[in-house]
Amino acid sequence: MKRRSVLQAVAAVAGAPSLGVASEIGKGTVYARLGVKPLINGMGTVTVVGGSLMPPEVVRAMEEASRHFVYVPDLQQKAGARIAELVGVPAAMVTAGAASAITVATAAAMTKGDPKKIAQLPDTTGLPFEVIQQGRSGYEAQILLTGARVITVETREELDRATSERTAMMFFLNYAEPNVKIKRDEWVRVARERGVVSFNDAAADVPPREHLSQYVREGFDLVAFSGGKGLRGPQSTGLLLGRKDLIDGARTLIAPHGGIGRGMKVSKEEIVGLVAAVERYMTVDLEAEHRVLEAKVEHLKEAVGKVKGVTVETHVPEIANHVPHFVATWDETALGLTAKQVHERLQAGDPPIYVLLSGPGKLTVSVWMMQGDEHRVVARRLRDILATAPSLTSP
Numbered sequence: 001m002k003r004r005s006v007l008q009a010v011a012a013v014a015g016a017p018s019l020g021v022a023s024e025i026g027k028g029t030v031y032a033r034l035g036v037k038p039l040i041n042g043m044g045t046v047t048v049v050g051g052s053l054m055p056p057e058v059v060r061a062m063e064e065a066s067r068h069f070v071y072v073p074d075l076q077q078k079a080g081a082r083i084a085e086l087v088g089v090p091a092a093m094v095t096a097g098a099a100s101a102i103t104v105a106t107a108a109a110m111t112k113g114d115p116k117k118i119a120q121l122p123d124t125t126g127l128p129f130e131v132i133q134q135g136r137s138g139y140e141a142q143i144l145l146t147g148a149r150v151i152t153v154e155t156r157e158e159l160d161r162a163t164s165e166r167t168a169m170m171f172f173l174n175y176a177e178p179n180v181k182i183k184r185d186e187w188v189r190v191a192r193e194r195g196v197v198s199f200n201d202a203a204a205d206v207p208p209r210e211h212l213s214q215y216v217r218e219g220f221d222l223v224a225f226s227g228g229k230g231l232r233g234p235q236s237t238g239l240l241l242g243r244k245d246l247i248d249g250a251r252t253l254i255a256p257h258g259g260i261g262r263g264m265k266v267s268k269e270e271i272v273g274l275v276a277a278v279e280r281y282m283t284v285d286l287e288a289e290h291r292v293l294e295a296k297v298e299h300l301k302e303a304v305g306k307v308k309g310v311t312v313e314t315h316v317p318e319i320a321n322h323v324p325h326f327v328a329t330w331d332e333t334a335l336g337l338t339a340k341q342v343h344e345r346l347q348a349g350d351p352p353i354y355v356l357l358s359g360p361g362k363l364t365v366s367v368w369m370m371q372g373d374e375h376r377v378v379a380r381r382l383r384d385i386l387a388t389a390p391s392l393t394s395p
Helices: 002-014 030-034 056-065 072-087 098-111 115-120 140-144 156-162 174-179 184-194 211-217 244-251 268-281 286-304 339-348 374-387
Strands: 040-042 091-095 130-134 149-153 167-173 197-201 222-226 238-242 310-315 325-330 353-359 362-366
Touching: 040 362, 040 374, 056 268, 072 091, 072 238, 072 244, 072 268, 091 098, 091 244, 091 268, 098 115, 098 140, 098 167, 098 197, 098 222, 098 238, 098 244, 130 156, 140 149, 149 156, 156 184, 167 174, 167 184, 184 197, 211 222, 211 238, 222 244, 238 244, 286 310, 286 325, 286 374, 325 374, 339 353, 339 362, 339 374, 353 374, 362 374
Parallel strands: 040 353, 130 149, 130 167, 167 197, 197 222
Antiparallel strands: 091 238, 222 238, 310 325, 325 362, 353 362
């Protein structure tokens, strides 16, 4: 009974029931009927495996929203006002994911809410159309959709040369800050001095909770977060926060309005679901959740650390996905087993287990989105696979 109580407590924090037999995962579900095999998520809140799981209160809000019709522009405005109040920023809007937020932020910076300018996009005639960023972000396509041009810089001198009357926005990729030469404070300061809109892509940067308002307070005009990662809202939603005039303009750039954002539709159910997710997130005990994640990582370390030649540790990323992760490293040549081989065997098992392939002889496991005792299944499978390494089984 004591063990069951512990498992129930962990499951309550995770927002999902604890597991039964591992091979029973997903049986009888809509996925099984489609011939799709559910998996154990050891990757975290990444889109390729579905992001996060929505807590019951978010699902209930979406189900209730599905029963009625509303005027969507009015819902967007009022939902944004509620989120802005909860978070403590001037304005907010729900977008069709964080990538959508990049596009509408760029367009808002170019058009400043002028309906005629909005209607002409992606024609940039007469508009500031250049977006400056440090290095490659991987999200250039979301900017280019607007007709904008991306200019890449590395140093302050390059930034000074790049800014001009053509500059519409300065794009900052938050998780890359440790590796860039121009840090957040300087980036914002330059943008303010030049009268350029500053944007921070902080999609995966909660927890901590304070980040939802911190970057706006630091001076960024616009900040984007994913709605379906740490916030655990609908996977296809995002948040754009910041200056009210820019948010008001950005709100008219996505469906049901026309123009470049017509395909960026957010349903009434998703809008309400993200409001519910933010309401939950602002009050949930994140410290308790953190302790549960630490305990799961410790279990993995205890189990996998028994394999000879394997080193285990806890890793908490400095920026983005700032929660405990489990890391296993080994010498591939000495062990006779590559990380890629272990990665493939985990995925080929029943149930499939998806983890992060971090490099030669290195696997990272995020326990963040694991339900119930899934971490025990992962620990056992990973230990058993590593223990079959040729160097450990050869006579």
